[in-house]
Amino acid sequence: MMNKLKVFLFVALFWSPVVIFAGEGMWLPIFLKALNESEMRDMGMKISADDIYNINKGSLKDAIVHFGGFCTSEIISDQGLLLTNHHCGYGQIQSHSSIDNNLLKNGFWASTLSDELPNPGLTATLIDWIDDVSNAALDGVTEDMSSTERQSAIDKNLVKIKESYNLKSYQDVQIRPFYNGNQYFAFITTTYKDVRLVGTPPESIGKFGSDTDNWVWPRHTGDFSMFRIYAGPDNLPAEYSEENIPYKPKHFLPINLKGIKEGDFTMVFGFPGRTQEYLPSYAIEQIVNVLNPAKIEIRDAALKILDSHMRTDEKTKIQYASKYARIANYWKKWIGENLGLIKTKAIDKKQKYEASYVEKNANHGERLTYLPKFNSLYESITPYAYARDYYLEVVGRNVEALNLTSYLRKLVNTYEENGTEEYGKYKARLENYLTDFYKDYNPEIDQEVFTKLCQMYLDHLESTHYPSMFTGNSDISQIANYLYRGSIVPNADMMTDILNREPEIVIATIKNDPLYALAEEWNEIYTDKINKPYQEYNVQIEELQRLYMKAQMETFTDKRFYPDANSTMRITYGNVEGYSPRDAVEYEAFTTLDGVMEKYVPGDYEFDVDEKLQTLYNTKNYGQYANKEGKLPICFIGSNHTTGGNSGSPAIDGHGRLIGLNFDRVWEGTMSDINYDRSICRNIMVDVRYILFIIDKYAGATRLIDEMKLVK
Ligand code: ARG
Ligand code: GLU
Numbered sequence: 001m002m003n004k005l006k007v008f009l010f011v012a013l014f015w016s017p018v019v020i021f022a023g024e025g026m027w028l029p030i031f032l033k034a035l036n037e038s039e040m041r042d043m044g045m046k047i048s049a050d051d052i053y054n055i056n057k058g059s060l061k062d063a064i065v066h067f068g069g070f071c072t073s074e075i076i077s078d079q080g081l082l083l084t085n086h087h088c089g090y091g092q093i094q095s096h097s098s099i100d101n102n103l104l105k106n107g108f109w110a111s112t113l114s115d116e117l118p119n120p121g122l123t124a125t126l127i128d129w130i131d132d133v134s135n136a137a138l139d140g141v142t143e144d145m146s147s148t149e150r151q152s153a154i155d156k157n158l159v160k161i162k163e164s165y166n167l168k169s170y171q172d173v174q175i176r177p178f179y180n181g182n183q184y185f186a187f188i189t190t191t192y193k194d195v196r197l198v199g200t201p202p203e204s205i206g207k208f209g210s211d212t213d214n215w216v217w218p219r220h221t222g223d224f225s226m227f228r229i230y231a232g233p234d235n236l237p238a239e240y241s242e243e244n245i246p247y248k249p250k251h252f253l254p255i256n257l258k259g260i261k262e263g264d265f266t267m268v269f270g271f272p273g274r275t276q277e278y279l280p281s282y283a284i285e286q287i288v289n290v291l292n293p294a295k296i297e298i299r300d301a302a303l304k305i306l307d308s309h310m311r312t313d314e315k316t317k318i319q320y321a322s323k324y325a326r327i328a329n330y331w332k333k334w335i336g337e338n339l340g341l342i343k344t345k346a347i348d349k350k351q352k353y354e355a356s357y358v359e360k361n362a363n364h365g366e367r368l369t370y371l372p373k374f375n376s377l378y379e380s381i382t383p384y385a386y387a388r389d390y391y392l393e394v395v396g397r398n399v400e401a402l403n404l405t406s407y408l409r410k411l412v413n414t415y416e417e418n419g420t421e422e423y424g425k426y427k428a429r430l431e432n433y434l435t436d437f438y439k440d441y442n443p444e445i446d447q448e449v450f451t452k453l454c455q456m457y458l459d460h461l462e463s464t465h466y467p468s469m470f471t472g473n474s475d476i477s478q479i480a481n482y483l484y485r486g487s488i489v490p491n492a493d494m495m496t497d498i499l500n501r502e503p504e505i506v507i508a509t510i511k512n513d514p515l516y517a518l519a520e521e522w523n524e525i526y527t528d529k530i531n532k533p534y535q536e537y538n539v540q541i542e543e544l545q546r547l548y549m550k551a552q553m554e555t556f557t558d559k560r561f562y563p564d565a566n567s568t569m570r571i572t573y574g575n576v577e578g579y580s581p582r583d584a585v586e587y588e589a590f591t592t593l594d595g596v597m598e599k600y601v602p603g604d605y606e607f608d609v610d611e612k613l614q615t616l617y618n619t620k621n622y623g624q625y626a627n628k629e630g631k632l633p634i635c636f637i638g639s640n641h642t643t644g645g646n647s648g649s650p651a652i653d654g655h656g657r658l659i660g661l662n663f664d665r666v667w668e669g670t671m672s673d674i675n676y677d678r679s680i681c682r683n684i685m686v687d688v689r690y691i692l693f694i695i696d697k698y699a700g701a702t703r704l705i706d707e708m709k710l711v712k
Helices: 002-014 017-021 029-035 037-043 086-095 147-164 281-312 314-343 346-360 365-398 400-439 443-460 476-486 492-499 503-512 514-555 593-599 611-618 667-673 688-698 702-707
Strands: 064-067 071-075 081-084 124-132 171-178 183-192 194-200 225-231 265-270 570-575 579-582 585-587 590-592 633-638 650-652 658-665 683-687
Touching (some): 029 124, 037 570, 064 081, 071 265, 147 183, 183 225, 265 658, 281 314, 281 365, 314 346, 314 667, 346 365, 346 514, 443 476, 476 514, 492 503, 503 514, 593 611, 611 688, 633 688, 658 667, 658 688, 683 688, 688 702
Antiparallel strands (some): 064 124, 071 081, 124 183, 171 183, 265 570, 579 585, 590 633, 633 683, 650 658
C-alpha cells in the first residue's frame, strides 16, 4: 500500500511535467534550445526550438511583430496580413471614425487592397536577430565603481557595440539590460512604416463586456483587428506610398481550425512590458500594504465621481468613456493583484525563499548583507514612494486641469529657454492637444474630482508636502471654487483666446494664473521634497537589486531564472486549463457564443449584441468554425505567463499554428507580474475560430480568409 502511494507520488511529482512545470517564465528565444526545448516537448510541443528561432531560415519569430511599440501582432498570410487586438488598434480605428462613418460603432472591412487605410506614425517592427552582448557591455566595469561611474562606463561600451554593427539603413539595434543589469542583449530590428487598417469588428464585438468584463473570466470578447504591412518594391521598409505592395514575410502562422482541448500545449510569443519577479519581500509588502491601496483609493474616488455623472448624462458618458476605461483598467488590475498576492501568501512565500537564501549563504558574508540593507532602504523610501504615488495620481493624472498645467509649464519653459520660434512650434502642438482635450472636458466634474482628491491628499500626506494654499485651510471646496472660477485652465474659451495673444502676454497670463501658480509650487515641492529623496534611495535599491539578482542566481543554481519582462521578445508556454478562483468555484477553460447571448442586455453600452450576430446565433450558422458540440467557441484561458504588452500576441499550438489571440489576464492572477502562481494565474485568449467566424460569416470578408492557410 505504502509503496503504491510512493510510486503514485513519484509519478505525480516527477513524471507529469505538465502539472509540475507549466506556466511560469518569459523566456528569451535564443536560449530555448538550452533551457526549455525538452520541457516544451514533454508538455506537447511537436516542433523544435530551431523552428521557433532561427536566423538562417524563416522561423516562427519572423511572424511576430512589435505593433507600434506597445502591443504585439502576428503575420498570418504571405501578404503581410497582421492580426492584433481591437484595443491595440483602437487609436487607429478611432482616427478613421467620424459621426457619419463610425468605424468603432459599425466595424470596417476593406473590400480590396486599395481600400485598406493608411495610418501615419504606426510602425511594425520585426526582430532580425538577437545577440548576447554582456561581455562587451560590461567590459572594464568593476564592482568598486560607483553606480554613476558604472553607468557611464556601460553607456560608452553600448555606443561602441552599436557602431560595431554594420547595419542596413532600415535596421536598428536596441541594447537592453537584463537581470537588473547583470546581462545585456542586443536586438537587431527592421521597422516597417506603412501599416494599413484592413478590418475590425464593431465595438459591440471587439470590446464586448467593456469595463465590467475587463480582467475577468468568463469572457466573451472578440478583441481583434487586422492590419497589413506594406513594403517598397524590394520588400524593404518604405514610407507610405500608393506604389507600396504587401510585405512578403519570411514566415507566417498557419491557422489551426481543429480546435483545442483542456490540457493542450500552448505558447504565447510577444513583447511583454514589465514584471518584477525577483523583488525582496519588503518590496512586496510595500506594494500590497502601501502603494496599491493608495493608488486604488485615489482612483476609486475619481471613478465614483465620473461614474455618477456618466450615468445621468448621455453627453458626459461619451466624453468620459475612454478616460474612464483608462483609469479603471489599472485600478481594477491593482485590486486583483492585491487579492492574488494575499490569497497566495506571496509575502510569506518570499520570506521562506529568503530564509533558504540566508541558509545557503551562511558562509557568504557579503550576500548576507543584502536583505537587511533592503529592509532599511524600503523602510526609508516608503513614505516618499507613497507621497510620490499620491502626487502622480492626483496631480499627474486624475485632476485634469492640474495635469494640463504640465503642458503650460513646458510652453513657458520653451519660451524662456528657446525663444519665440520654438515657442511657436510647441504652441501649435499644444493647441491641437487642447482641441481634443476640451472636446471631452467638463470643468464641473473636474472641480469635483479636484475637491475630493486634494482633500484626500491633505488627509494622508504630511504638511511639509502641501502647497501653501492648503496649509491651515480645511475647506478645499472653497479653494476649488476660487480656482475653477479664477483660472483660465478649466475654461476652453478663455484659454483659446489667451493663446492667440502676443507671446509675452500669454506667458504673463499663465504665470499669473492661480491654478497654474498652485501647480508650480506643488511641482517644486514634489521635485525637492518627494522625488529627490525618493530617487536617492531608489538608486541604491536598484544597485542592490542588481547584486541580489546575481546572488540569487548563484545561490539557487538548479533553478532556471528567466529575466524580468522589459518589452523585448519573449516566449512563454503552458497549457489550456481552467482554475478555481475561490472556495467552491471552478472555472472551465472555454466560453461559447451561448455565453454572449446570456450576457446580452439590449441597448446597453457594454453588453449589446447586434442583430446580425443574433441571427447567426439563432440559425446556428457557424460553418467550419463550430466546436465538436456544435457551439461557437469564443475565448479560452491557459497557464501562460503574460503581462501588458502581450496584448495581440499569438497563442500557438504544438505544431506552430495559430489557435488564439492573447488579450488579457484573469483578475485573481494579475499578480503574476510579481508572483506567478500556477493555481490562479491565467491568460485570456480569443479563439481563432471566433475571429475567422466574424471575418467570414459575420462580415463576409472572404478575401481575407482566402489568403490565410487553414489547417482543418
Ligand atoms: N485589461 C486589458 C489590458 O490590460 C485590456 C484593456 C482594454 N480594455 C478595456 N476595457 N479597458 O490592457
Ligand atoms: N491587455 C493587456 C495589454 O494591453 C494584456 C493583459 C495583461 O496585462 O496581461 O497588453
